[in-house]
Amino acid sequence: MILGGILALIAGAGVGLQNIFNRHLNEHVSSWMATTFVLLTGSIASLLIGLLVDGPAIFDVSGMKLSYWLFGLIGIGIIYCMMQAMKQLGPTKAVLIAVIAQLTSSLVFDLTGFLVLPQMNLKWEDILGIMLMIAGVLIFNMKKKDISKT
Structure with missing residues (x-):
């Protein structure tokens, strides 16, 4: 492991x-x-x-x-x-979005047994994990306010 x-x-x-x-x-x-x-x-x-x-x-x-x-x-x-x-998007944003897409699609594939994968059950932790990653990307992409103008 x-x-x-x-x-x-x-x-x-x-x-x-x-x-x-x-x-x-x-x-x-x-x-x-x-x-x-x-x-x-x-x-x-x-x-x-x-x-x-x-x-x-x-x-x-x-x-x-x-x-x-x-x-x-x-x-x-x-x-x-x-x-x-x-x-x-630049390397960081592109990779972040790609990783989220990879994990989300892998979760869907696991849940559906896509291409003869062993089918898994959906747990609340799975949904929470995906939501946290998406929230992280949204936070990462937030524009910083320029405080020098105020």
Whole structure:
């Protein structure tokens, strides 16, 4: 459990860093080229690390459903949307909103058993947690009053 928490923290920090990298990359090339570059470099790195760790066993896709081949398309949409959101909102606001959307949709998926997930029951803590996060983003986005003008 502790290792899972540590790995989640590392992944979260990595997502924040990756989003900033994507934003800078997007300043020099088109959004589609930036998306291609990110996915291509990530795919090459993943392939090389997979070969080092698991060897040729990484190529065994015999148990994989055909529909899973399409799930990579979601990654294209995620990267493109995040780069566009960062242009409009900046990294912090874009990531905050994305995290809330991720947690909310994950909660809905858990509650409905979407894509054959084990169905979970809704608890008041779940609703309270989502509401607190949304309130936090609203507070974070409040404009500070300039007290020097009064």
